[in-house]
């Protein structure tokens with residue numbers, strides 16, 4: 590044997606062919622369990638939360654039995670890991686049973702929590718039966734900023750106590766932040782705080798989705814928390830790792846020739862590819878944001894097998910011949926820099942095939958910034974849709 594030959598090579602998980610094979614077989618890889626819409630906080634930007642004692646939300650929540658049944662079916666179809674999310678999952682009185690039930694099925698379990706309700710009993714549980722990770726969002730690192738976002742007095746002290754408990758006990762934690770009007774002044778300090786406490790790459794998200802219930806009053810509050818396109822680009826440029834990734838992927842992110850006028854499918858993203866959501870109301874969704882009534886399936890009247898094998902392919906096959914869609918988002922050269930997708934378009938406009946002015950502005954600002962850096966000709970970009978202006982442009 591040639592001793593110099595390489596016996597072992599490494600490959601990133603995303604390039605591991607088993608994943609492709611499982612996707613080809615239409616296996617389920619991951620389940621997102623949105624076990625409640627209720628939350629102890631009332632964050633200004635939240636797309637879902639309802640009060641802790643909301644009666645209707647409580648009545649609609651998937652029961653322990655329903656969650657276990659769906660998890661069982663998903664595991665039979667290949668599921669390897671799951672995320673427990675909300676609302677705030679720790680509000681569920683049966684959180685321990687849900688968590689242990691999923692672990693017993695052999696699933697790798699991640700938990701998304703605001704950490705405010707964490708107690709010693711949860712720590713004991715996580716130490717004995719470790720999660721894959723616990724993901725915590727940091728809304729601010731001062732009481733004033735944190736509680737301006739959460740609108741819940743006392744939440745900052747509770748969050749710090751919960752986070753310290755996790756870290757002191759060696760539970761794997763991932764931290765992230767939302768970039769909001771209410772905390773943007775503190776964002777560099779939030780990043781410092783997070784990086785000092787975890788080894789994981791810290792990420793912040795400036796993309797605020799509107800409410801799943803389409804509540805107009807709450808939606809106005811969310812919009813008031815959105816940063817301007819310039820602020821988003823400036824934040825992304827200041828984040829070395831993030832901007833580097835954007836720049837390196839530049840040729841994939843900006844594709845002037847991507848126009849494919851033949852194809853009128855709505856969905857070109859990965860929604861429903863290897864994963865699904867069991868929603869806070871017991872319904873099956875392809876992803877967390879896709880809430881359009883024709884795209885959700887009532888698992889209480891059907892089965893996961895029917896949802897996965899029959900309903901999901903029908904949703905993925907949905908099309909639109911609308912002129913606006915075919916001329917804009919469907920052939921957009923910078924769609925990969927945009928948070929546009931049929932789900933977000935629906936939340937913003939009530940239609941899955943409309944463009945969204947704010948999304949356009951952010952995507953174009955990103956594209957220009959990357960193109961400047963790469964000395965690419967800005968005029969190779971498609972013009973902005975009629976009536977949409979970058980903030981610095983005169984009307």
Ligand code: SF4
Nearest residue numbers: 628632635638676703
């Ligand atoms: S902590 Fe999370 S789920 Fe609760 S209100 Fe805030 S964003 Fe929503």
Ligand code: SF4
Nearest residue numbers: 918921927929949952
């Ligand atoms: S919203 Fe605007 S930038 Fe985004 S995909 Fe549609 S046309 Fe392109």
